[in-house]
Amino acid sequence: xxxxxxxxSAASSDSTFRLQDRVSLAAEVGVxxxxxxxxxxxxxxxxxxxxxxxxxxxxxxxxxxxxxxGDRIDILxxxxxxxxxxxxxxxxxxxxxxxxxxxxxxxxSQLIGWIHEAGGVAVLAHPGRYRLDLVALLExxxxxxxxxxxxxxxxxxAPVTGPHTPEAExxxxxxxxxxLSSGGSDCHGPGYNDGxxxxxDGVGKAALAALCERATSxxxxxxxxxxx
Ligand SMILES: [Zn+2]
Numbered sequence: 001x002x003x004x005x006x007x008x009s010a011a012s013s014d015s016t017f018r019l020q021d022r023v024s025l026a027a028e029v030g031v032x033x034x035x036x037x038x039x040x041x042x043x044x045x046x047x048x049x050x051x052x053x054x055x056x057x058x059x060x061x062x063x064x065x066x067x068x069x070g071d072r073i074d075i076l077x078x079x080x081x082x083x084x085x086x087x088x089x090x091x092x093x094x095x096x097x098x099x100x101x102x103x104x105x106x107x108x109s110q111l112i113g114w115i116h117e118a119g120g121v122a123v124l125a126h127p128g129r130y131r132l133d134l135v136a137l138l139e140x141x142x143x144x145x146x147x148x149x150x151x152x153x154x155x156x157x158a159p160v161t162g163p164h165t166p167e168a169e170x171x172x173x174x175x176x177x178x179x180l181s182s183g184g185s186d187c188h189g190p191g192y193n194d195g196x197x198x199x200x201d202g203v204g205k206a207a208l209a210a211l212c213e214r215a216t217s218x219x220x221x222x223x224x225x226x227x228x
Contacts, residue, residue: 004202005035005059005078005211006125006150006184012038012063017189019045022198023053031199033208033225035184037061037076040089046082049119049217050225057225062089063125064114066106068140071132074125075108075141076150077115078182079215084118109144116145119217123148123182127170128155128163134170138177147214149174152183154200157193180214181207 008015009022019036026034036043036058046060061078062085077085115122124141127134127149138146151171155163163170174181185200212218212225 001033001205001208002031002199002202003033003035003204003208004031004184004187004199005033005061005182005208006037006063006076006153007034007187007198008038008189009036009043011041011043012188014039015188015192017187017196019043019053022187022189023056023058025196025198026056027054029199031056031202033057033059035059035061035076035078037063037078037184039063040065042080042082042085042089049079049081049215059225061120062115064089064106064111066108066111068108068137069132071130073108073130073132073137075111075115075146076123076125076182077118077120078123078211079217080115080118080120081217085114085120088114088118108141108146112141112145116216119215121147121180121211121214123150123180125150126153126155126163126186127173128153128165128167131164134165134173138173138179142177142179146179148180148182148211149177150183151181152201152203154185154197157185157195157197157200180210182211183207
């Protein structure tokens, strides 16, 4: 089982990838579970924290950002109730002209609070891409409720070279801070940084189940993603 829990669609201003195309691509490359994590927007096609699309399971998500000590950090919300998060960030679609500025005035605490309010799990995205002191950052984020960290990320596909912190070290930090493990490709679709690269990274069944169990939007027994 392969879950790619970090992907973008046309609801992100930097992607033109339609959700239905992503589902077809997932099937082609052997990805069973896709996290839909658009920038500051919830894809209008999502109506539940977990849904089925063809042979694939979709996890509703979002990617929010804020600035910490001059560096932009991204926090993923997974297993969110789409409607609740839309009340916060809107449901802009590419080209609609609606933008939501989640800029420098927001704090990690607020973003994590929004994700929890929507029943989701808050995960620090691509920790190896930041130049900040990761230990200090994690201390700050864990104190305000961070649930997980992207231990598995397709750094070699990312628009910046990296990681600045090796993945082995990130795994150690995950253990040390008792953070759940998440992972994904950060796929933006065709034409973006030589993409798509759906499925280039991700997590397996155990990590997915642990994330699902942490989410309060899901009744773990009822809603655990049934992987085809
Ligand atoms: Zn992303």
